[in-house]
Amino acid sequence: MVRAIVGANWGDEGKGKITDMCAEKADIVVRFQGGANAGHTIINEHGRFALHLLPSGVFHKNITNVIANGVALDINALKSEMEAVKSAGVEFNLKISDRVQVLMEHHVLLDTYEEERLADKKFGSTKSGIAPFFSDKYSKVGIQVWELYNEEMLKEKLKGMYEKINISLKYLYNKPEIDYMQVYEKLRKDAEFIRPMVTDTAKLLRNAVKEGKNILLEGQLGSLKDIDHGIYPYVTSSPTLAGYAAVGAGIPPYEIKNIIAVTKAYSSAVGEGPFVCEYFGDEAEELRKRGGDKGEYGAKTGRPRRVGSFDTVATRYGVEVQGATEVCMTCLDVLSYLDTIKVCTGYEYEGKVYKDFLTTDKLYKSKPIFTELEGWKEDITKVTKYDDLPQKAKEYVEFIEKEIGVKISMVSNGPEREKILYR
Numbered sequence: 195m196v197r198a199i200v201g202a203n204w205g206d207e208g209k210g211k212i213t214d215m216c217a218e219k220a221d222i223v224v225r226f227q228g229g230a231n232a233g234h235t236i237i238n239e240h241g242r243f244a245l246h247l248l249p250s251g252v253f254h255k256n257i258t259n260v261i262a263n264g265v266a267l268d269i270n271a272l273k274s275e276m277e278a279v280k281s282a283g284v285e286f287n288l289k290i291s292d293r294v295q296v297l298m299e300h301h302v303l304l305d306t307y308e309e310e311r312l313a314d315k316k317f318g319s320t321k322s323g324i325a326p327f328f329s330d331k332y333s334k335v336g337i338q339v340w341e342l343y344n345e346e347m348l349k350e351k352l353k354g355m356y357e358k359i360n361i362s363l364k365y366l367y368n369k370p371e372i373d374y375m376q377v378y379e380k381l382r383k384d385a386e387f388i389r390p391m392v393t394d395t396a397k398l399l400r401n402a403v404k405e406g407k408n409i410l411l412e413g414q415l416g417s418l419k420d421i422d423h424g425i426y427p428y429v430t431s432s433p434t435l436a437g438y439a440a441v442g443a444g445i446p447p448y449e450i451k452n453i454i455a456v457t458k459a460y461s462s463a464v465g466e467g468p469f470v471c472e473y474f475g476d477e478a479e480e481l482r483k484r485g486g487d488k489g490e491y492g493a494k495t496g497r498p499r500r501v502g503s504f505d506t507v508a509t510r511y512g513v514e515v516q517g518a519t520e521v522c523m524t525c526l527d528v529l530s531y532l533d534t535i536k537v538c539t540g541y542e543y544e545g546k547v548y549k550d551f552l553t554t555d556k557l558y559k560s561k562p563i564f565t566e567l568e569g570w571k572e573d574i575t576k577v578t579k580y581d582d583l584p585q586k587a588k589e590y591v592e593f594i595e596k597e598i599g600v601k602i603s604m605v606s607n608g609p610e611r612e613k614i615l616y617r
């Protein structure tokens with residue numbers, strides 16, 4: 195069976211925990227899109243880890259982990275992550291696609307310099323090089339892993355590539371130029387580092403599908419950050435939808451039978467862009483402090499996340515564009531401190547109420563319409579069965595389920611792997 199776990203919102207919904215939990219039953223865990231620009235937090239018996247590029251299956255001995263064709267492969271980031279996991283005594287099996295594109299030093303520099311140049315018009319990039327990486331990929335000047343092993347071709351390609359890049363560095367950004375031979379030497383070392391892991395992962399996955407193996411496709415970020423369906427241009431530069439998992443991994447689309455969209459019991463977002471349900475002031479600070487397992491601060495950048503109420507308009511849209519077959523709600527325990535809990539159930543735009551997720555310009559001018567539900571005001575982290583939750587907590591979950599139109603099959607009531615309530 196092929197299953198995808200994806201985000202229904204702006205990312206950071208807690209997919210890492212759910213993937214880590216579901217990975218137990220998987221034979222293969224696959225990263226199919228994105229790069230090292232976002233992070234999953236996983237807490238298990240080995241410790242607390244922020245994974246950016248490694249698939250979440252690395253903590254399970256018998257799982258094959260795949261970095262597939264659709265990913266932005268940042269080999270520096272991969273190395274440090276591998277070291278962090280290995281130093282906790284964890285051994286894992288990782289395969290890297292021979293057709294995945296390599297994220298390079300100039301991508302990170304151009305990302306950083308461009309944000310500087312844009313100043314107050316910046317996108318709020320994590321400066322991991324993702325946007326310049328995808329520009330190169332779709333301009334067909336990027337480098338796929340197999341090219342690293344063709345030395346003469348690689349040298350020639352880099353020479354031509356850096357002629358153009360250096361013009362931007364020098365004249366647009368007024369920054370030092372890059373010597374392509376230094377890049378070449380670095381890439382050759384990187385190539386040797388990854389060599390034992392490189393293979394035709396798409397073939398591996400197609401064969402695994404034929405053999406009936408359990409494959410878990412692990413999404414990064416969420417629907418509203420998708421390049422085609424999200425809050426453009428405040429999106430990531432690649433698709434974040436389950437539909438793309440077939441492309442990014444290289445398996446038949448009709449094989450993805452189960453799509454779990456993960457959503458948080460409240461909202462959080464990083465970076466710029468419209469965020470209708472946003473809280474400000476003390477209300478925001480309180481939720482930010484209590485959110486997640488250590489407050490709502492970015493796994494990659496440490497910057498404070500924007501927070502708000504649950505948003506049924508954004509989430510219904512997010513769940514629908516994912517084609518979710520079920521929904522997992524995380525962080526319900528976080529809301530236990532509230533007397534009443536606000537849920538954003540509509541957007542008011544130019545005097546009219548909308549239940550549809552509008553385009554970015556209209557979202558910016560929309561005001562949230564809140565419905566208030568009663569809180570449950572007791573610790574729910576010790577609860578082990580859904581039915582044992584306080585009545586008001588169940589009402590909260592069921593109210594949201596009705597609004598978003600897809601079954602909430604799992605509720606997470608704490609960051610640890612075992613804190614999950616099935617319905």
Ligand code: GDP
Nearest residue numbers: 206207208209210234235486487525606608609
């Ligand atoms: P991801 O990128 O979607 O995996 O999300 P992150 O890992 O960046 O953010 C989710 C945060 O919430 C992490 O700090 C998790 O440890 C934490 N978390 C996940 N599920 C729960 C939960 O049910 N309750 C609480 N309190 N924290 C959770």
